Amino acid sequence: MTEFQTVIGLEFHAELKTKTKIFCSCPTTFAGEPNTHVCPVCLGLPGVLPVLNKRAVELAMKAGLALNCQISPFSKFDRKNYFYPDLPKAYQVTQYPLPICKSGYITVPDADGNEKNIRINRIHLEEDAGKLVHSGESITTSNYSLPDYNRAAVPLIEIVSEPDMASAEEAKAFGDKLKLILEYAGVSDVKMEQGSLRCDVNISLMPKGSDKLGTKVEIKNLNSFRAMHRAIQFEEDRQRRMIERGEKIVQETRTWDEGSGQTLSMRSKENDHDYRYFPEPDLVPTVITPEWIEAVRSELPELPDKREKRLKEECGLSYYDCAQIVATPALAFFFDEVAKIFDDKKTIANWLIGDVSRLINVAEKEYEQIPIAADDLAYLLEQAKSGAINNNSAKAVLEEMFASGKKPAEIISERGFAQISDSSALEEAVKAVIEANAKAAEDFRAGKQQAMGFLMGQVMKATKGQANPNLVKELLAKMLK
Amino acid sequence: MSIYDMTINQLQQQLNDKNISSYELTKKYLARIEEIDPVIHAYITVTPEAALEAAKASDERRARGELIGDLDGIPMALKDIFCTDGILTTCASKILANFVPPYNATCWQRLADVGAVLLGKCNLDEFAMGSSTENSAYFATRNPFDIERTPGGSSGGSAAAVAADLAAYTLGTDTGGSVRQPAHYCGVVGIKPTYGLISRFGIIPYASSLDQAGVFAKNVYDCATVLEAVSGHDEKDSTSTPYPIGDYRGACQRDVKGMKIGMPKEFFEEGIDPRTIEIVKKAAEKFAAAGAEVIEVSLPHTKYALPAYYVLACAEASSNLARYDGVRYGVRVDKPTLEEIFCATRSAGFGEEVKRRILLGTYALSSGYYDAYYNKTLQVRTLIKEDYDKVFASGIDCLLTPVTPGPAFKLGEMLDDPLTMYMTDVCTVPINIAGLASMVVPFADIEGLPVGVQLIGAPFSEEKLFTAASAVEVPRRLPPDILKQAVEKGVER
Structure with a gap:
């Protein structure tokens, strides 16, 4: 045939x-x-x-x-x-x-x-x-x-x-x-x-x-x-x-x-x-x-093929991440705006594909109408990266930025999201947790690494999640030596 | 001197001296239209209320010392092809019998802006297709010099209105001679300026690449005054000239001495009445006597202009007139199906000549015929244009030719013979094909009928035309008493 x-x-x-x-x-x-x-x-x-x-x-x-x-x-x-x-x-x-x-x-x-x-x-x-x-x-x-x-x-x-x-x-x-x-x-x-x-x-x-x-x-x-x-x-x-x-x-x-x-x-x-x-x-x-012709050419933004290549090569994004961002021009342009201020492009990509996209969908909005400013998102990501707030707080802040249109700094201070990164302020709490959980402290000293996770969780609970986790870990290790 | 016979400048003098007001002058013109026009039929629509209102406003400006210019308060008329906001615009067609445009043609707007008083809208051949006004769907216009003859066409109403003193000046349009031929038949001055000098916006198109508005006036200087007011770039017409216009009135005062006047031999051949040729030669002698140099020249492709014109004009017309389908405006003949509405509306709405040209044009553009007709014609057009380019490049300032083979023919004489009628355009169509400037000045008569001469200039050389026209111009001749003619010839009012 x-x-x-x-x-x-x-x-x-x-x-x-x-x-x-x-x-x-x-x-x-x-x-x-x-x-x-x-x-x-x-x-x-x-x-x-x-x-x-x-x-x-x-x-x-x-x-x-x-x-x-x-x-x-x-x-x-x-x-x-x-x-x-x-x-x-x-x-x-x-x-x-x-x-x-x-x-x-x-x-x-x-x-x-x-x-x-x-x-x-x-x-x-x-x-x-x-x-x-x-x-x-x-x-x-x-x-x-x-x-x-x-x-x-x-x-x-x-x-x-x-x-x-x-x-x-x-x-x-x-x-x-x-x-x-x-x-x-x-x-x-x-x-x-x-x-x-x-x-x-x-x-x-x-x-x-x-x-x-x-x-x-x-x-x-x-x-x-x-x-x-x-x-x-x-x-x-x-x-x-x-x-x-x-x-x-x-x-x-x-x-x-x-x-x-x-x-x-x-x-x-x-x-x-x-x-x-x-x-x-x-x-x-x-x-x-x-x-x-040249004047009109200069109006053209970076086009999808070139953009995908750049995101892959310069930003180290995965094929999947690139495709997600490039497929939505408004998202891609937003990415560029945020990246001008905040240089961890992988993090930007994760947030845009993840929470930002989710919130846009929830709000039944178009990507053309992202209700937050690029510099505000950059600020938020910077706060999370520096440890000034933790990741969960950052997500909560983003949600509120979508809902109220408030600036991230305002939300962080209103809701008390700022992480405790002052070791003297944390020492007290760490000490109290070790005393209240003598068994776990013993286990850790005996070499049970899992006990560390439990103790950290207790510190976080006592500080309402505001403790800088890296600092807590450091203090626990020092005090349990 | 009768007030009707006065030039624009003379009228302004009368108005300034308070011998007459614009209101009274307008009333006088309206009264004359009422008396004479039932014989001449120059007007399709007369607008007395609007005219008197405009005249009154002009008088008030004059009283306040706020006169806008030389045309302020002067009564005039438009060919019924110019769109006039709020005023019926029929194009002498049944299909637009009820069409009232919501906008003004730019050239009319420019006149209105300088205080012109519109008396009404003049008769024409339907959609400007014709050479006698007999193709008007309403009535034929009569030639004031002999009411049994045609005033010419298609702007016959506008020409007859000026000749019979039914307006101080008028506007017409010229696609293949429609200003120049009637100016010649009616013994008035007529100009068809260069394509692009006057905006085409608001002029109902016949053949867009050839159509151009023009002026009818009682003398050359009046013609220059009006042309200055209506010309120049219009942002609503991309084909209008971007360049500043000339000083046409100034040009009327210049000396023709030293100008080179060309006489193209192809315009003096077989088919032209020897008496016409004699008259044009007399004009040449007058130029020579005034110090101009008269030189014989050749435009070898002239004989192809007439067929080229009918292919181009009909092709464009077939497309331009397609919009009259009864859907949005104009007259509709209701039928059960869409196709029947189209057919019945267009069959009933268009006259024979319009249908003939739509069919010719549709044929010329049809697949399989396009190259043989339309494309070939575009090539011919280029050759004709090159003929003129060469002549003007050789130093010729303007050309002098007959306007038509003979004087005005009798009404009905050529009605059944469209081809002979088309031949009357043989000296005028090449100018539209080549996009040149051209003017007709009355010069003599044959058995009492006016005969003019045609002056042709390079694109945008209107100043030279006005200088030459002023040199050859003769005093205005008035037509014989029209009411007396009506009685003698048994024409009913």
Whole structure:
């Protein structure tokens, strides 16, 4: 039986994180009452003209730089013409022959765990359409549909990969990595559930070892990477069965139906629109100088691959710790902030992955809204490290910092967490414990090391946990000699 | 001298001398519109209340000594393609029969800001597609010099309004000759400045890469006054010029002596009325007599301009007019399904010529035809532009040509023959294709019908055009009595 090789290419649409729309000054804020974030320009009223949002260009450049693309010194916009009520001008302003970014790549692990570069063909800048709210299930079965143009002309980038992925796993790895990079670059909110990141799949099968691509099918309506993974597996299976039965794959667009877990035919290529692309005469070409590229590049933070490597090499963190921190940009940025003040990076990592993450989850907050300041956490960790407070107290302080927003120094003093590190103050307590536990003292002298633990526990109890354990140990050893 | 025949400066003198107020002047214009316009049909919409209110405000400024400029209190009109906040803007189309924009076109805003008094909105060929105003969905405009003839188009209403003294000046738009041809047919001065000199914001587009607003005025100096007020960069139009505008009024006073006037031989060939050619040659003699040097030049790709124009303009129009789908504004024909709404709305809302151009443009952009038509045309456009670049680089200051093959034709004469009608644009379209500056000045007449000459300059050389135009300008000729014509020709009011 013939073995088949899956060939997958992906197309992503990411909404850019600009304050205003791509051609007017309406806000890009998600949601809002229908048709409240609109003006004559984004409604496409007669006679209005687009004015390109410079920040949208910069964010597209940023995405390109983060994805190892070439930034085009000269790009321009085109009109993609089709009729639909969510498209106010009946054309979408997009880029066709001259996109803003070309030829990039992302590195992902392949099936054997080796690094594999997935190439990016292009990134182009375009405007989003509005949304239709149907009275029924879909536009064809509804009595009426109401257009909401709040989303119309929100800036988007479309990222088109080469058909370099061979499995659902690779496609998912590409998607995860892309999402993370865009998030680090601050280019997009990348929230698939809100539609700020959307993904289409192109998939075909060919006999293993062949270099002749099979007929491709496009899958739309993928609302999560999980859905993408399932859809690819379903489609691989469907196409393989068809080929094995000797049937021809039809070039078509299919939609993923989450409920039934299948892809369904939407339209065949013959019924595809003729978009009649032509240069947008209302905008001038976008000229990007090397100086501008460098200025945008300097805005980019350290990206995931490099960051992971640094955490591993410079901070001596484990693969697991690195992955945990790098996977959440807000946490990674917070890590850097704390590390500027407190230099035990391993400890920072442990606290961030441990208690800080736990408390964020408990509070049902996002990592973007960590309610404590980096310098306060650094102070707390310093106190614990120097022995000024013990570890358990430090945890309690952190909890209260989350709960009350108070400064750690304030909490430590209010709650009396400061450790007793003054030997003269402790000697009294140690002496009293030895006297009250003569049996244990004898055992220790007789060489029973376990007795030390018991005696220490008694000292800690007597000092309400505030004794510096190292000092207690020292004193006990000295007095029991 | 009648108040209607006065230039802007003369009117300002009258207003300053308190011989008349802006309010009274506006009333006089409104009264004349009421009397004459039922014959001429220059206006689609007249706005008497807003006009009188603006005139009153101007009078108050004048009384307080806070006059804004030379256009303050002067009654004028706009082609009904300029969006006017709160005022019906139809583009002479049924599909926009109810469209009231919530914004002003930038050039109208600039005039309003200096105290202009808007009398109303002038007739045009639907969406500026046509050369006679007969494609208006409402009515055809009549030529004041012969009410059985066309005023030209597409800005025919704006040209006729100035010629018939129904406004002191007007604005029009010119995509392939729509200011210059009607200026020529109606015996008024008309300028189509360089692409980008006047903001296109708020002008309902026909072909975005060719559209440019222009001015109709009673003489060259008035034209310069208005052009200075409306020109210059607009942050709402990325294609508007970033450079400072010129001193057009100053240029009107300069001497034409030593200027090099080119006469491109391709504009004097077959198809042009010999009487027209004679008139242009007379203008050349006048230039020579004033000390300019007249030189024959060649623009070899001129013959490709007309077909190139119809491909480019129609392609852009097919996209620009796609938004009129009945969903958001304008007229909608209700039907059970979306596709039927689109089809029925557009079928009912657009006139024949508009449909013809949408179809031509859609075809030219279609997959499989794009390279043969649209792409090839872009190459032709470059060649045409290079012709002009070479001529201007050789030291020519401006070109002198006919405007159209002949004088105004009769209404209805070419209605069934769109190709012949398209030919009337043969001398004007190359200028839009190449993005140049161009102006029409009335110079003579053929059997009583006005004939102008066209001056063409390099991009942003409007100052030179004004110097040349002032040198060749003749005193304004008034049309014969319009009401008398109506009686004689049996035209009902």
